[in-house]
Amino acid sequence: MSDPVRPPEPATEGATAVPDGARPRRARRTLTQVFLIRLWKNKLALFGAIWLILATVTIVAAPLLPLPSPTRIDVSNTFAPPSSEHLLGTDENGRDVLARLIAGGRVSILVGLTAAVLTVVIGGLLGVLAGYFGGLVDRVIMRFTDGILSIPVFFLLLAVVALFGSTITVLILALSLTRWMGPARLLRGEVLRVKEMEFTTAAQALGAGHLRIMFTHLLPQAMPSLIVATSIGVGNVMLVEAGLSFLGLGISPPTPSWGNMLTASQFYMWSAPQLAVYPGIMILLSVMAFNTLGDVIRDALDPRLRSSGD
Numbered sequence: 001m002s003d004p005v006r007p008p009e010p011a012t013e014g015a016t017a018v019p020d021g022a023r024p025r026r027a028r029r030t031l032t033q034v035f036l037i038r039l040w041k042n043k044l045a046l047f048g049a050i051w052l053i054l055a056t057v058t059i060v061a062a063p064l065l066p067l068p069s070p071t072r073i074d075v076s077n078t079f080a081p082p083s084s085e086h087l088l089g090t091d092e093n094g095r096d097v098l099a100r101l102i103a104g105g106r107v108s109i110l111v112g113l114t115a116a117v118l119t120v121v122i123g124g125l126l127g128v129l130a131g132y133f134g135g136l137v138d139r140v141i142m143r144f145t146d147g148i149l150s151i152p153v154f155f156l157l158l159a160v161v162a163l164f165g166s167t168i169t170v171l172i173l174a175l176s177l178t179r180w181m182g183p184a185r186l187l188r189g190e191v192l193r194v195k196e197m198e199f200t201t202a203a204q205a206l207g208a209g210h211l212r213i214m215f216t217h218l219l220p221q222a223m224p225s226l227i228v229a230t231s232i233g234v235g236n237v238m239l240v241e242a243g244l245s246f247l248g249l250g251i252s253p254p255t256p257s258w259g260n261m262l263t264a265s266q267f268y269m270w271s272a273p274q275l276a277v278y279p280g281i282m283i284l285l286s287v288m289a290f291n292t293l294g295d296v297i298r299d300a301l302d303p304r305l306r307s308s309g310d
Contacts, residue, residue: 035300045296048289055286059106068096070103071254079272091261091275092268101278104256109234109286111172111241111257116233118176120226123183128214130184131191142188145181153178157240161249168251171244175237183229190222224298231294235287242283258282 029037039046058065068086074094082089088097130141160174194200195218203213238258244250245259246266253260258279265275 035296038296038299042292042296044288045292048285048292051285052289052293055105055109058102059109062099062102062106065102067099067102070095070099070256072096079268088278089274092264092272097275097278100256100261101258101282104258104261104279105282105286107168107251107255107257108238108241108259108283111168111175111251112234112238112286112290115172115175115179115237116230118172119179119233119237120183120230122176123180123185123229124187124219124222124226126180127184127187127189128191128219131188132195132210132214132218138188141184145184148178149181154240154243157244158247158249161244166244166249166252168255171241171251175240179233179237183226183233186225186229187222190225191218194218194221224301227301228294228298231290231297234290238283238287 039049072095074090077086077090077094078092080086080090080094086096086098088101091097091100126141126145130138157174157178160178161171164170164174191214200213200217203217208217241250241257242259242262245257246263248263250259250263251257253264261279262276262283265272265279268275
């Protein structure tokens with residue numbers, strides 16, 4: 001006599017029935033969760049994020065810190081070693097090195113970030129217009145872009161700064177107006193890749209206008225590339241500002257920046273090498289942090305990369 005068949009157990013309230021042999025479906029992670037997971041896996045980017053957070057907090061809280069004025073000269077206390085009064089010592093004019101590093105970081109990061117964002121905005125707008133409309137609009141914009149690219153950008157930048165001065169505003173505008181060509185070509189290529197896809201055709205069929213299609217449907221598809229372009233641009237702009245300062249065309253003293261701190265230290269490389277080491281390390285860490293964070297943000301925003309490995 002066979003054993004009686006046991007009735008199936010009632011499902012627990014709130015539970016989802018899963019067929020035999022089937023794996024339960026994992027809940028989809030949010031964009032923030034994907035970013036944090038990838039950031040945790042990329043230790044270099046994690047270190048860069050921590051560095052940028054600490055640098056930003058220090059720069060913002062600088063007026064509350066018990067630091068001397070970064071522009072106060074004390075010729076009787078030049079090249080002083082680190083002490084309780086001057087944690088990193090003083091420079092050739094007796095100014096506190098730590099105070100100048102913090103004040104210089106405010107200027108360098110402001111110039112780098114603002115110029116990089118403006119560069120991507122200008123180049124991105126022209127790239128979207130060229131890629132979306134094509135034809136005459138595309139040819140005019142791209143030939144103009146090629147013409148600007150044929151001019152050595154650094155020399156063009158030198159000419160602009162030499163003519164209009166080297167204030168922070170002029171430097172930001174000069175850097176933006178001489179570096180937009182790369183993002184323009186990048187975004188044009190992305191728009192050409194996606195504008196013939198089904199979602200664009202559907203938007204056109206539903207009567208969406210040109211602006212809506214460009215900035216609601218096409219631009220988000222290129223956002224990962226724009227994020228990377230912006231992050232890399234911040235580091236590149238900081239390096240260009242340092243180069244201009246080395247030539248005497250960057251941020252004008254007495255306003256400190258990491259670039260002009262490097263310039264002033266070149267005459268004391270053997271007697272006081274720390275004056276070059278400190279701003280050099282700040283530039284190195286900041287450029288590395290922006291570049292690695294850009295890669296992590298790109299991976300988190302890209303659906304193809306987000307669906308694999310997370």
